[in-house]
Amino acid sequence: MSLRVLMMGVMLLGISLSIGISSWLSTHDSHKQIEELFDAQMLQSAKILEMFYGAQPPEHRELLVEHPLLLEIKPAKVETFDEDANAEQLAYEQKLAFQIWKPDGHLLVRSANTAEAPMAEFVVGYHRKVYQGRLWHIYSYYSQGEGVWIITGQRDDVRKELVDQIIGNSLIAPAIVFPLVALLMIFLSYLLLEPLQTLADKLKRRDPGDLTPLHMRLPSELVTVRDAINAYIARVAAAMSRERKFSGDAAHELKTPLAVIKLHHQGLLESANPAELQLHHQAIDKGIDQIAHTVEQMLLLSRVESLEQLNVAEVDLGELVRQVLNDMLPLIADYQWELHLPAKIQVDADAFYLKLVLKNLIDNACKYSGNAGPIQLNVWEEPQQGQAVLQIIDSGEGLDEENCRQLTERFFRVANENVAGSGLGLSICAHIVGLHKGRLIIQPGKPKGLDVRVVLPQSNKHR
Numbered sequence: 001m002s003l004r005v006l007m008m009g010v011m012l013l014g015i016s017l018s019i020g021i022s023s024w025l026s027t028h029d030s031h032k033q034i035e036e037l038f039d040a041q042m043l044q045s046a047k048i049l050e051m052f053y054g055a056q057p058p059e060h061r062e063l064l065v066e067h068p069l070l071l072e073i074k075p076a077k078v079e080t081f082d083e084d085a086n087a088e089q090l091a092y093e094q095k096l097a098f099q100i101w102k103p104d105g106h107l108l109v110r111s112a113n114t115a116e117a118p119m120a121e122f123v124v125g126y127h128r129k130v131y132q133g134r135l136w137h138i139y140s141y142y143s144q145g146e147g148v149w150i151i152t153g154q155r156d157d158v159r160k161e162l163v164d165q166i167i168g169n170s171l172i173a174p175a176i177v178f179p180l181v182a183l184l185m186i187f188l189s190y191l192l193l194e195p196l197q198t199l200a201d202k203l204k205r206r207d208p209g210d211l212t213p214l215h216m217r218l219p220s221e222l223v224t225v226r227d228a229i230n231a232y233i234a235r236v237a238a239a240m241s242r243e244r245k246f247s248g249d250a251a252h253e254l255k256t257p258l259a260v261i262k263l264h265h266q267g268l269l270e271s272a273n274p275a276e277l278q279l280h281h282q283a284i285d286k287g288i289d290q291i292a293h294t295v296e297q298m299l300l301l302s303r304v305e306s307l308e309q310l311n312v313a314e315v316d317l318g319e320l321v322r323q324v325l326n327d328m329l330p331l332i333a334d335y336q337w338e339l340h341l342p343a344k345i346q347v348d349a350d351a352f353y354l355k356l357v358l359k360n361l362i363d364n365a366c367k368y369s370g371n372a373g374p375i376q377l378n379v380w381e382e383p384q385q386g387q388a389v390l391q392i393i394d395s396g397e398g399l400d401e402e403n404c405r406q407l408t409e410r411f412f413r414v415a416n417e418n419v420a421g422s423g424l425g426l427s428i429c430a431h432i433v434g435l436h437k438g439r440l441i442i443q444p445g446k447p448k449g450l451d452v453r454v455v456l457p458q459s460n461k462h463r
Contacts (some may be wrong), residue, residue, distance in 0.1 A: 007189060008197075012182060012185065030170075034163055035159065040128060041154075042139040042154060045096070046151075047141075049100060050141075050143045050148075052144065053109070053148060059326060063104065064109065068109060069109045069110075070111075071112065072111075094153075096154055097113050097153040097154075098152045098153070099111070099114055099150075100148050101122070101150075102148060105118075119131055119136070124140055124142055126141065127141070134156070135156040135157075136153045136154065136155055136156065137155075138153040139152050160421050163409075175365070179224060190205060195219055195222055196222060198224070198416065199214075199216065203229075210453050211234075213229055213230040214233075257290045258287075259289045261283075261284050261291075263368035264283040264284045268280045310436065312436075313349075315346065315347055316344060316345065317346070317347055317390060317456070318341040318347075320349075320351060321341055321379060325339075325377075327359070328363075332366055336374035337372045337375055338376045339377050339378075342376070342381075345379060345388045346388075346458060347388050347456045347459055348460070354436070356428070360428065362375075362392065363395075364394070364449075365392050368450065369394040370395075372397030375394050375395065376393040377390075378393075381458060383458075387458055389455050389456075391453045392451070392453075393450070394445070394449045395451075397444050398444050398448045399450060400444065401443070401444060404450070405442075405445075407442050408427050408430040408442070426442070433454055435455055436457075438457065439454075441453040441455060
């Protein structure tokens with residue numbers, strides 16, 4: 001659904017409801033006020049007639065008993081309020097009526113638009129009564145001073161005509177304003193949503209390979225959208241960069257073992273010597289193992305580098321090390337171990353990935369130690385620094401500091417190294433430890449070997 005259409009629909013609906021409700025309230029209030037105004041006018045007319053009758057000499061009053069006075073209003077030239085009229089030509093005058101009666105039933109004065117019968121009963125107050133085939137509003141008033149009944153009346157259609165005219169006039173302005181407001185809203189909707197359309201057009205014209213951030217001025221409401229798009233572009237760029245690097249690394253690292261396999265396969269085809277055939281078979285098996293290990297490590301590295309968030313929970317570091325040693329027991333049982341694993345050293349970590357780090361480090365320590373001596377595995381805490389340390393020291397030949405600094409680089413292999421490997425294990429370990437906000441420290445052992453330490457922040461609950 002169009003956001004522009006929805007916004008306009010909601011706003012026009014709100015305006016329509018506000019105009020409708022205000023018009024209804026205005027009409028209701030106007031009707032009530034007009035009724036009160038006309039009622040007050042009839043009362044005032046009765047008072048004026050009382051003064052008129054009281055101003056007559058006594059002899060005139062006696063004559064009125066025998067010869068009632070008929071007051072005829074000059075006919076007007078207009079019939080409705082909608083026509084052009086002046087104060088002397090309003091048909092409204094003909095729609096007003098009055099009578100003056102003696103309490104004994106003698107008519108004294110009447111208007112020409114009334115009969116010689118009372119318009120209403122001699123009861124003080126306001127009445128609604130059908131008179132001469134029309135509905136009238138009638139007010140009866142008894143003058144104590146003059147001793148007469150004064151009756152004034154107004155036709156109901158006069159009041160309705162005035163109310164209808166007021167309603168019609170009140171609707172003229174909304175009828176004119178509403179279309180203008182609608183046009184203004186349509187214009188503003190296009191104007192205000194123009195930046196969004198500009199952003200959409202820019203994204204449509206963007207080259208698929210263009211992964212640079214968007215730079216364009218936008219209203220504050222759209223800045224968050226632009227920032228979210230830029231963040232998404234950055235993630236896509238990082239993913240594509242990893243894929244390109246993965247492809248390049250795979251091509252580079254698999255080229256040598258594949259060439260070796262191809263060479264020895266050719267040797268199998270050309271050689272008939274059993275000893276040479278066995279040598280070629282062993283070389284091919286070694287090359288296949290090397291490829292399998294490299295691919296496995298590269299896939300693991302690719303998965304680890306794409307991680308943005310770990311499933312972190314409170315972990316007992318000493319207990320985690322024991323679990324890893326038990327899992328690897330068939331592979332490490334022939335080596336000498338010196339363990340120092342105190343209990344209850346808690347860290348916030350993802351147990352699955354931290355186990356991968358420990359298995360890789362323990363496997364490396366076994367490969368490079370051989371039967372030269374024991375492997376030390378220690379865990380301790382440093383409360384003042386708020387960290388826990390896991391240390392593995394092997395009994396191998398060790399490395400100098402320069403080589404130690406390069407061990408976490410991808411595919412780094414020490415020259416003249418006889419141990420098989422891909423050069424990715426420590427790079428994977430360093431990345432996982434970094435995701436835990438920790439450090440992987442590699443330094444020469446004393447007096448020999450390699451001293452590898454994993455430093456992790458302690459759990460907040462145990463600092």
